[in-house]
Amino acid sequence: MRPPYPDWQQRSSDYRNLFNPAFLMLLIYCVCEAYETECIRRGKLDTVGIPYALIFLALPMALSKSFNDERPKRVAGxxxxxxxxxxxxxxxxxxxxxxxxxxxxxxxxxxLQAGYVEVDEKGLFAVKDKAINLELAKKIELSRHIENANFSGRWLAKSGSAATILEAFGLRP
Structure with missing residues (x-):
């Protein structure tokens, strides 16, 4: 059973700040863009978008202090x-x-509603409009989370199928 959606007014200010849908949209955009870029770089043009299930893993990766303190500096392995x-x-x-x-x-x-990502006929999520200006976000505290989201997207793109990755975490789609 999944946790229920709490009403916005019942959420703590910390929850509202960290899990603000607009902030998460920015991270989702970064993950999708990095995933696409890595797929294109690796010549995997038939699977350019990120699978739905991996978005649910990429965001905790981007927001986890322990993961980001320990992760490698490059997407090597x-x-x-x-x-x-x-x-x-x-x-x-x-x-x-x-x-x-x-x-x-x-x-x-x-x-999806804001039009920054879209879903293709295969159910993969991709960036819809590459015109988002992330310069302001990169100059403020969001830059660490944006960098982590980019890293997560690139690493997930080169780490195998969604099923293999989720299984490594003990998760199911």
Missing amino acids: TLVNWLRTHPVINIDLSASAYSFVPAVREGIVFA
């Missing part, structure tokens, strides 16, 4: 291999992915 040497982070991200579901869903809906 696969995420699945890295997880074997970092089991505590694996457990932390698995639990976060589950608890973030309502907030990530709201962020996805917001991003």
Whole structure:
């Protein structure tokens, strides 16, 4: 059973700030853009968009302090291999992915309604308009989260199928 959507007025100010749908939309946009870029760079033009299920993993990765303190500086190895040497982070991200579901869903809906991402006929999410100006966001505190979202998108793109990645975390779509 997934956690319920709390009414906006009943959410704490910390929750409203961290899981603001507009903020999550920005991270989703960054994840989708980085995933697409990595797929194109690797010549995987038939699967350019990110699978729906991986968005629910990418955002906890982008927001997790423990993951981002321990992650490699470059996307050299696969995420699945890295997880074997970092089991505590694996457990932390698995639990976060589950608890973030309502907030990530709201962020996805917001991003789709705002027209920044779209879903193709295969059900993959891709950037719709590449004209978002992230310069202001990069200059303020959001830059760390944006960098983490970009890293997560690139790493997920090169780490295998969605099913393999989710299985490594002990998750199911």
